[in-house]
Amino acid sequence: MSYRDAIHDALQGNGADYCEIRIEETASTRLVYRGKGLEDAVQSSGRGGNVRACVRGGWGFVSFNNLEGLKARVKQAVAQARAVGGEGTKLAEVEPNVRTVKPRIVNDPRVVPLAEKKRRMDHYNGLLLSTPQVQSINSVYAEGSRHVFFGNSDGAYMDQEFIHVTCRLAAQAKRDNDIQEAGFSIGSLGDFALLDGLDDEVKAVGQRAVDLLSARPLKGGERTVILNPVLAGVFIHEAFGHLSEGDNVAEDKKLQEIMVMGRKFGGKHLNVTDGAAMPGLRGSFAFDDEGTPATKTPLIREGVLVGRLHSRETAAMLGEKPTGNARAVGYNFPPIVRMTNTVIENDKAKFEDLIADVKEGVYVRGWYGGMTQHEMFTFSSGEAHMVRNGKIAEMVRPVMLSGNLFTTLENIDAIGNDIGMNEGGGCGKSGQSPLPVSLGSPHIRIRKCLISGA
Template identity: 65%
Template sequence: EYNDIILSTPKIQTSNIGYHDSQRKITFANSEGAYIEQNKLDLSLRLTAIATEDGQVQQIGLSLGSQGDFSTIEGLQDQAREMAQRAVRLLSAPQAKGDEYTVVLDPVLAGVFAHEAFGHLSEADFVYENKRLQDIMVLGRKFGSKHLNIVDGAAVPGLRGSYKYDDEGVPGTKTYLIREGILENRLHSRETAAKMGEKPTGNARALNYRFPPIVRMTNTFIEPGSVSFEDMLGDIKEGIYVKDWYGGTTSLEMFTFSAAEAYTIRNGKLAELLRPVTLSGNVFTTLGNIDAIGNDLQMNQGGGCGKGG
């Protein structure tokens, strides 16, 4: 049905729909006497509408995921229709001029930034193996304002990355990576915690029984602040508001992300729609430049991330 809705929109050439679900029973036992059984449900859906006109191609996607049942992805007819219409509108949108701008990220793209640009640098196996990163990621170092809090939390209930115990039998935690602008923790397995003289954080995860556990993020996000979206825009004379994500790459502290949609900010108001833009920068410089954090936290559970090949 979603496919039919998307394709019924004029100028939509292609509709892509990807669906996945799984149910796993995980049993863990160790020489310390632990015996843990966990049942894990996982469900994800990705809708993509691709619009074409006169050789131009634009697309918009919608990603959802949960640990719940099939009802999570039901009733999306209006969202599928609106998504297709947004893809069509991008065909006539202008391209932003390459430059440095004041940028406002929507909650989804802010989450991608927290995960990709900063979260991977907080994985202790990566830090332990990289002398330069050890010199940068010093606990107690200030990276942002007192309003900046970045959290990784398996113990946050009801989310796709949540669990009671990791794959080394360590309880899932809520770990402040940055608290009030200060680097407070990093993410550990038992092995990396022992090597670095720090406490395990319950972040050891294995793809399945054929692979050893490695340090992985769970639910990584920037805690909400107190600033409304309108107030955030209000002080910006000229800037760009970016929404959603296509993907991105990182190289140590440098990042490049592609936003799915963008709007000009002019004199404190949203103005014209822009074609998708690419954001590039240094994560540590960017963290230090964050001067407002919105109060509209949204947890997007539709993405995925690989590590170690």
Template identity: 60%
Template sequence: MNDNLRDLITDALKGHDAQYIELRVDENESTHIRYRGRELEEVNRTTSGGGCVRALAGGGWGFVSFNSLENLKEKVKAALRNARLVGGEPVTLAPVAPVVIKVHREVKKDPSKISLQDKKALLDQYVEEIWSVPGISSSSVGYGDAYRKRVFASSEGSYIEQEKLDVILRLNAIAREGSEVQQAGVSLGSAGDFSEMEGLHQQAKQVAQRAVELLKAPQVKGGEYTVVLEPVLAGVFIHEAFGHLSEADHVYEDERMKEIMVLGKRFGGKHLNVVDGAAVPGLRGSYAYDDEGVPSTRSYLIKEGVLVGRLHSRETAAKMGEPPTGNARAIGPQFPPIVRMTNTYIEGGDATAEEIIADVKDGLYVGNWYGGMTSMEQFTFSAGEASVIRNGRIEELRRPVLLTGNLFTTLESLDAVANDLSMNQGGGCGKGGQSPLPVSNGSPHIRIQRCLIGGS
């Protein structure tokens, strides 16, 4: 992308009768490598790109997306036509200062500078580690890296060019005995640093051992348990059990939700502090400007157990009279930006992990994850593994479990936070058909009383 593109975009945005117009253009290059069993199943190199226009006029939004950058001005007009068809009450956008800037990404070990040969050699080693464990019947290993350059320009005079790098790795091992199939896996990610994908041989082996052990493990009986969550799963928990609720687009047009989510309301104990922010550097959800050109921030959502903030786009911030937080994100040019999380985590407390486990007479220690979902009232998250806690000690292994709870009451039952904060970079978030969006989440070990678990 060059100055020629800048001229084209600037020119396309001129001379329209609109309240606001933004234009984005993406260029992506990605590599994917996938193994199934010991076989390399797929290697591909993909280039993609395109652009979009979002326009606000007469109280309505219009949006068009496209692959070809020809006739940009016509595309702006088409978005405006759509906006006028929508119509409605006037929409206000929280003011932001126009910015003209280029943001480069520097990483320690850039995956685009590493040959396919070297990437494959590393993955081959992980596959062999998995298969060195007796009892493995299959495995899948997936690696992906992506480089993206995104231009954002607005009718308010912003022109922002940002680079982004992303790397993911998933190691999965499957064990089968007759018609019993069990699996274990681990997902890792990084904001573009290939070195974080190196040296995972031990983890690969452990994943395989775990899959085999699960074949012999009994199921947990469904019901309520005291649970201690290891940091990676606790990160998924806070993303599902609270993060989505703090996205203002679920609240700003809903009078009932506004009452429920009033700032100052107590959600948990004084030991609970929850943060989201793309301005936290070096993580998969980090960036300088969001997809409305708003600078990223780092915001407390919960401070000492009390709701103190939420995540905004320019529209939701203006409507609720709160400052914009830079959380409007789009997964690609096919979509308009919506309110999303970035890097979401529970801050560390005082206790050690051992201490919060030691207090549990009869409970479950749960870790790793398959995923999570939320409905704005209920949430679920699935642990990849569970073990019995008996008299303060982690004992036998159980099959994976689904944990569920209520967004408004479960945080009250979160009664202990350890001091070992760790970030989970292996996840992606889905919302409004836009998935997977790179995010990170994290937490120290936490303990929840009376958590409902699905089981036999």
């Protein structure tokens, strides 16, 4: 029996207010490099599914690898949902689409032999290791496909497939006890050509790891910082994106007052958008994991809060429209409200304008990680340079930037015109990680940003 028929049959007469079944088939390849060479080569496959049911607002969730007895799993999930109960099921209406969505494939990584993947990675890692003073590498090639078969009790059915390729290339340089790492991460939806032509960038990264050994650490404190597109993308994801997720707000009256539509968060030049309907990016899809069509959601327009991200439930709770942001990392998790592709839109400033009138500041590039907890956020740069009297000056150790949503967005005083996307990251929330997302922004400048030294 096809998955579609199995899902359809199992959902019959389920007795819940809402019920859905999601079955996934996965395959992945990983090449992990560390030290002087390859550490692990791995190929894995997987299959599993889940049933999620809602009764009077209470949820039941059952996940499994053995797909036999789907009907019994439905029964189990519905019984659990019933035991939770509540005041009533609130789910925004979504037209029940029936669609098969072809995956985005530009250069299919799955047909590239493992030997070729390894040859490419060997080459780049060899370049890193050939840099004098580079002691070791810390690189990963990862490729994963996720084929999702989804049906719900409204009559929706989707068959969607995603093929993700990500690559991190990083070098570590060592002098005495000092170890410095420099690297970069890239990713694509269905395009192995991602690994083409990286020689120059790889060589530069190797050299940067070495240069970091002689760079001085900065003293912590408040400074003017200019963020490159990669880091500004991480910034908007961490600083603002997570608080715009409807599940944080839906049952929190106080947070609703804070995140009230129309509240001013920044200057007129600040425009922020999230949406899986931006095509061809790692956070792009046609339907989310509840079967809601992808959209593009304006979050901030001219500095003012105008929207937020929703699942069907959070949309209904707040009386807003569903935005197609309910996502799960895999079959063993229920969908929760997540970002997709999040961007700060272009303004007018050229990069030179951003640094021209900076007497002393820090130009921070690249990305090492980031986290957020409500209004507090923190993220690390991959590299940093001093800016003095309008010019890029010496390299310093990478810094960690930290702040508070309510002041930092306001402190963005200039936004560039050179938007760039960062496809190399993944997002984590509630134990679900890494979720493919993309982040984008032009160069931005933040006044009085708290940084900590190395």
